[in-house]
Amino acid sequence: MNKNVVVGVTGGIAAYKAADVVSRLKKHSLNVNVIMTKSAQQFIHPLTFQSLSQNYVVTDMFEEPKTWEVEHIALAQKADLFLVVPTTANVIGKIAGGIADDMLTTTIMATKAQVLMASAMNTNMYNNPIVQENIKKLKNLGMHFVEPAVGRLACGDYGKGKLAEPEEIVNEAIKLLSINKDLQGKKILVTAGPTKEPIDPVRYITNHSSGKMGYAVAETAVARGAEVVLISGPTNLENPVGIKKFDVNTTNEMYEEVLKHFEWADVVIKSAAVADYRPSVVADNKIKKNDDDFSIKLTRNPDILMELGKRKKKGQVLVGFAAETQNLLENAKKKIQKKNLDFIVANDLTKKGAGFKSDTNIATIIDKNGHLEQCAKMEKKELAEKILDKAKILLEE
Numbered sequence: 001m002n003k004n005v006v007v008g009v010t011g012g013i014a015a016y017k018a019a020d021v022v023s024r025l026k027k028h029s030l031n032v033n034v035i036m037t038k039s040a041q042q043f044i045h046p047l048t049f050q051s052l053s054q055n056y057v058v059t060d061m062f063e064e065p066k067t068w069e070v071e072h073i074a075l076a077q078k079a080d081l082f083l084v085v086p087t088t089a090n091v092i093g094k095i096a097g098g099i100a101d102d103m104l105t106t107t108i109m110a111t112k113a114q115v116l117m118a119s120a121m122n123t124n125m126y127n128n129p130i131v132q133e134n135i136k137k138l139k140n141l142g143m144h145f146v147e148p149a150v151g152r153l154a155c156g157d158y159g160k161g162k163l164a165e166p167e168e169i170v171n172e173a174i175k176l177l178s179i180n181k182d183l184q185g186k187k188i189l190v191t192a193g194p195t196k197e198p199i200d201p202v203r204y205i206t207n208h209s210s211g212k213m214g215y216a217v218a219e220t221a222v223a224r225g226a227e228v229v230l231i232s233g234p235t236n237l238e239n240p241v242g243i244k245k246f247d248v249n250t251t252n253e254m255y256e257e258v259l260k261h262f263e264w265a266d267v268v269i270k271s272a273a274v275a276d277y278r279p280s281v282v283a284d285n286k287i288k289k290n291d292d293d294f295s296i297k298l299t300r301n302p303d304i305l306m307e308l309g310k311r312k313k314k315g316q317v318l319v320g321f322a323a324e325t326q327n328l329l330e331n332a333k334k335k336i337q338k339k340n341l342d343f344i345v346a347n348d349l350t351k352k353g354a355g356f357k358s359d360t361n362i363a364t365i366i367d368k369n370g371h372l373e374q375c376a377k378m379e380k381k382e383l384a385e386k387i388l389d390k391a392k393i394l395l396e397e
């Protein structure tokens, strides 16, 4: 694999394991440059990494570079992946705080490459809320982490903090290197989850959407290098990493939020299950029951996708979904025309393993030229890849 990995080694007891990591990376025929912090040199000698990487080891920002090649900006630009192993609480804190006072932190600050951190520290340090806050901040900025393993630590404590095995670290690095960033620079707007239409302060109308389909699209897009805005109804899903997420409840709120971002987007993928109707009147207080039947008058909500179809600019790709229980293809085709879609992802909710809540979906992708792709049951992430592949082709047209 003709890629460049810059390995940052910091001053943790596990620094010696970084040698094994470098040796394994070399076996994948990767080019490896090593940067060592001052404290790392207390644990392992630069010469070890020089012989393993077959490149000069950078140990000090102000040292005369042996060749122009190791100048810190050059390293930052050269890296396809920046791997910090072990990553101490100190380095996490410095990077999260924007401190760049040595070669390692300066190069990370300057690189556009993906950053993978294999953290290792005492369990109590790792569980410290400050460290966890810093990790969360870096994850939200799109940095990747290999979690520490649980076990007996050098200090005698037992718990989560040991550096993960070199093999696991290298596997993660290879995975990141092999993901093709074919959506780099593309702006993708995704809607996901249900909407909630209030009846009174206690009750509301919603649907079974879990958000999994939309979150799968958003996460896959960001992994492929896209800039992603996710507008999400209420779900129980973890906030996806490296994505700007806006939470909404009602269709009107989703409508407002989507229109705010529509101009910005190259691609819009509308997987949210949007309520077509809302209670005409929302009671200020809890509606008390009595012995009679009770009916609620519903009012039409805006059709967000229809509105986007009207506003769609040349070069924008608009993708809708169709959630049907009958006449799937007929209903889906109607939506393509009516809403000026580029293609639609139609799923029959009555099929086992399709639609709401499941980790899988069974969909038919139909484009505006009538071309139809029948997708077998697959993980929603896999379907997300297909949807993004199709959107990418349309963007390139």
Ligand code: PMT
Pocket: 191, 192, 193, 208, 209, 210, 211, 212, 213, 214, 251, 270, 271, 272, 273, 274, 275, 276, 301, 302, 303, 304, 305, 306, 319, 320, 321, 322, 323, 324, 335, 347, 355, 356, 357, 358, 361
């Ligand atoms: O979230 P999961 O549990 O993973 O389930 C996934 C899913 C079943 C929700 C998803 O695969 C799906 O089918 N999403 C679309 C659900 C839906 O509202 O389909 P629809 O046929 O009612 O709407 C058609 C399209 O118009 C959709 O893109 C929808 O986002 C959009 N719409 C609908 C109504 C409305 N008022 N405004 C809209 O924009």
